[in-house]
Amino acid sequence: MGISNLIFALCVGAAAFLFGKNVIKIKRNIMLGRDIDRSDRSSERWKTMARVALGQSKMVVRPVAGFLHILVYLGFVIINIEVLEIVIDGLLGTHRVFAFMGGFYDFLIGSFEILALLVLVSCVIFLIRRNVVQIKRFVMKEMDGWPKTDANLILIFEILLMSAFLLMQGADLTLQKLGAAHYIQAGAYPVSSFLASLFDGMSMEAVLGFERGFWWFHILGILGFLNYLPYSKHFHIILAFPNTYYSKLEPKGAFTNMESVTKEVQMMMDPNADSFAAPAEGVADEEPQRFGAKDVNDLNWVQLMNAYSCTECGRCTSECPANQTGKLLSPRKIMMDTRDRLEEYGANLDAKEKNPDDGKYLLDNYITREELWACTSCNACTQACPLNIDPLSIILDMRRYLVMEESAAPTELNTMFTNVENNGAPWQFSAMDRLNWKDEA
Amino acid sequence: MENTTRIQVPTMAEMMAKGESPDVLFWVGCAGSFDDRAKKITKAFVKILNHLDYKFAVLGTEESCSGDPAKRAGNEFLFQMQAMANIEVMNAYEVKRIVTTCPHCFNTLKNEYPELGGHFEVIHHTQMLQSLIDEGRLTVDGGVYKGKKITFHDPCYLGRANEVYQAPRSLIQNLDAELVEMKRCKSRGFCCGAGGAQMFKEPEKGSKDVNIERTEEALETKPDIIATGCPFCNTMMTDGVKNKEKEEQVKVLDLAEMIATAKDL
Numbered sequence: 001m002g003i004s005n006l007i008f009a010l011c012v013g014a015a016a017f018l019f020g021k022n023v024i025k026i027k028r029n030i031m032l033g034r035d036i037d038r039s040d041r042s043s044e045r046w047k048t049m050a051r052v053a054l055g056q057s058k059m060v061v062r063p064v065a066g067f068l069h070i071l072v073y074l075g076f077v078i079i080n081i082e083v084l085e086i087v088i089d090g091l092l093g094t095h096r097v098f099a100f101m102g103g104f105y106d107f108l109i110g111s112f113e114i115l116a117l118l119v120l121v122s123c124v125i126f127l128i129r130r131n132v133v134q135i136k137r138f139v140m141k142e143m144d145g146w147p148k149t150d151a152n153l154i155l156i157f158e159i160l161l162m163s164a165f166l167l168m169q170g171a172d173l174t175l176q177k178l179g180a181a182h183y184i185q186a187g188a189y190p191v192s193s194f195l196a197s198l199f200d201g202m203s204m205e206a207v208l209g210f211e212r213g214f215w216w217f218h219i220l221g222i223l224g225f226l227n228y229l230p231y232s233k234h235f236h237i238i239l240a241f242p243n244t245y246y247s248k249l250e251p252k253g254a255f256t257n258m259e260s261v262t263k264e265v266q267m268m269m270d271p272n273a274d275s276f277a278a279p280a281e282g283v284a285d286e287e288p289q290r291f292g293a294k295d296v297n298d299l300n301w302v303q304l305m306n307a308y309s310c311t312e313c314g315r316c317t318s319e320c321p322a323n324q325t326g327k328l329l330s331p332r333k334i335m336m337d338t339r340d341r342l343e344e345y346g347a348n349l350d351a352k353e354k355n356p357d358d359g360k361y362l363l364d365n366y367i368t369r370e371e372l373w374a375c376t377s378c379n380a381c382t383q384a385c386p387l388n389i390d391p392l393s394i395i396l397d398m399r400r401y402l403v404m405e406e407s408a409a410p411t412e413l414n415t416m417f418t419n420v421e422n423n424g425a426p427w428q429f430s431a432m433d434r435l436n437w438k439d440e441a
Numbered sequence: 442m443e444n445t446t447r448i449q450v451p452t453m454a455e456m457m458a459k460g461e462s463p464d465v466l467f468w469v470g471c472a473g474s475f476d477d478r479a480k481k482i483t484k485a486f487v488k489i490l491n492h493l494d495y496k497f498a499v500l501g502t503e504e505s506c507s508g509d510p511a512k513r514a515g516n517e518f519l520f521q522m523q524a525m526a527n528i529e530v531m532n533a534y535e536v537k538r539i540v541t542t543c544p545h546c547f548n549t550l551k552n553e554y555p556e557l558g559g560h561f562e563v564i565h566h567t568q569m570l571q572s573l574i575d576e577g578r579l580t581v582d583g584g585v586y587k588g589k590k591i592t593f594h595d596p597c598y599l600g601r602a603n604e605v606y607q608a609p610r611s612l613i614q615n616l617d618a619e620l621v622e623m624k625r626c627k628s629r630g631f632c633c634g635a636g637g638a639q640m641f642k643e644p645e646k647g648s649k650d651v652n653i654e655r656t657e658e659a660l661e662t663k664p665d666i667i668a669t670g671c672p673f674c675n676t677m678m679t680d681g682v683k684n685k686e687k688e689e690q691v692k693v694l695d696l697a698e699m700i701a702t703a704k705d706l
Binding site for chain 1: 448452471501504505506510512518522525526552601628629635636637642643649655
């Protein structure tokens with residue numbers, strides 16, 4: 001144990017602490033949402049998670065992006081085994097502590113290198129798709145500014161991390177060949193052996209310096225990246241799992257029936273009900289809930305978790321019939337707006353002197369009515385989402401607010417409501433003529 | 442040649458008066474009852490049922506809007522009032538099984554009524570027709586559709602919403618027709634633009650109407666017929682074809698109409 005181990009331990013500790021703090025804050029924000037029961041059918045939920053998150057089943061609907069994403073995802077998951085070794089080495093002052101595994105260790109290190117190269121190449125292709133080819137869903141209006149920067153930062157981060165890993169390996173291999181003390185002869189180097197020539201002719205001290213430099217850059221980079229996640233759309237790598245676990249299992253066409261409405265309708269239809277009866281004990285003290293959603297705290301926690309899970313890939317928007325025909329609505333923007341407003345709402349809560357009420361709402365300040373009314377409820381967005389995010393449920397809840405709290409539906413829809421109410425059909429036909437068709441020629 | 446045999450459409454009330462109960466309730470829906478184009482689909486389906494002597498009944502004037510457009514537009518009160526009234530009527534008649542030619546009614550009755558007390562087996566007419574063929578009760582050959590190029594537009598509330606993709610396609614194949622798929626089909630099918638209560642309002646400002654976009658895609662397959670299984674999709678696609686001035690070459694038809702015509706009913 002030396003001073004460097006102590007510094008390392010402090011870095012890991014600080015990174016873990018900071019990350020934990022931010023995760024707790026995100027969890028707090030998500031739990032600001034209304035309750036919704038998704039505790040049922042756990043085996044079906046595990047299967048959904050295994051298929052959609054772990055198995056990436058919806059990613060491969062688009063084969064190019066899907067394939068590259070699987071490479072990055074596999075790289076991320078598998079190379080993390082190497083991070084475990086690095087952390088142990090860093091804490092104990094050992095070097096390649098897993099080397100005792102012999103041939104299996106060689107296999108592991110060799111595959112990490114190949115994966116690292118594949119991740120690197122994939123990320124370069126991703127950068128090209130975003131910035132050179134400019135695929136439409138990556139350059140739409142809602143991606144201007146931070147979302148675009150965020151996406152590029154993530155890719156650059158990963159390229160740097162993978163480069164540092166491979167250079168570190170190359171330097172290590174050189175040191176092994178030079179017979180440096182402490183550098184045990186272990187591992188396979190299918191990629192970095194080509195990089196080792198960079199260190200040819202350098203003194204052992206210089207190579208040692210590089211090796212340590214890349215080692216520190218790599219691990220501090222990972223800790224830094226970890227702490228970048230809560231501020232980034234890249235948080236999806238964590239929330240993908242709970243988000244798919246808690247996703248809707250009912251057929252896509254099944255929309256929730258609002259319980260609060262059921263009670264009132266039953267009361268209206270029950271001839272024996274006393275609508276003037278005093279509410280039951282305790283009920284009167286509760287603040288009545290808004291019908292539908294005006295702000296983020298009117299949404300349920302699954303919808304809020306959806307917002308934090310969204311990685312802004314835009315597949316929803318690129319399949320949305322309203323968006324594809326030039327309307328303002330973009331399901332991805334619905335999710336981004338929900339997250340942005342929730343972050344703002346949470347920040348207001350944290351600034352104790354300030355009431356969370358800042359006179360702003362998700363409706364109008366973020367999502368306009370024009371966007372909401374353009375939706376055809378066709379479920380193309382929910383089908384397209386690789387993480388089972390449900391923008392449609394948010395659109396519906398906001399329409400419910402507009403109609404039931406503000407009576408602010410478009411005029412033609414109000415006419416339709418009146419017709420359904422009076423004639424039992426959305427058009428102005430008499431209910432008594434409903435069977436006339438059978439006698440028409 | 443117009444078939445002049447009158448269709449037989451018993452109501453639940455008439456059945457009950459005779460002490461009988463039907464094997465299936467045909468839920469006609471608002472479009473099927475009032476819209477001139479959709480009424481043809483309704484009658485075609487009834488002709489098939491009559492032809493098979495299938496014991497069915499309709500609610501007639503006791504049927505009311507399922508509440509789908511109200512719900513999708515955000516009017517949950519109106520939806521639940523409609524739903525509960527309909528459920529009360531159907532439970533009073535002890536309805537067990539429902540068939541409907543409208544995917545919106547199909548979806549609502551099947552998925553949203555149970556929680557409100559309406560537990561029925563609900564099927565779409567394309568599913569019923571296909572199972573009648575599978576059982577051997579209904580036989581079809583191509584007739585006028587033999588060898589025709591037909592593309593199927595997936596109604597969102599039949600396809601993605603309830604994952605019924607195969608039954609309508611099997612019917613087309615049973616007609617000895619050539620099924621051609623659009624680029625966006627089945628789970629990635631593109632909406633006609635009518636859902637979510639859009640049918641009843643003007644679209645928001647955009648560069649194109651949704652039905653035009655979809656019709657263009659359908660026409661790219663160079664079809665003789667655009668088949669669908671929803672009265673609203675039918676309207677939207679028919680309007681789209683007219684907009685493209687292709688109504689002489691391309692017909693928009695419901696599968697029930699095609700089966701009825703193929704059987705010369």
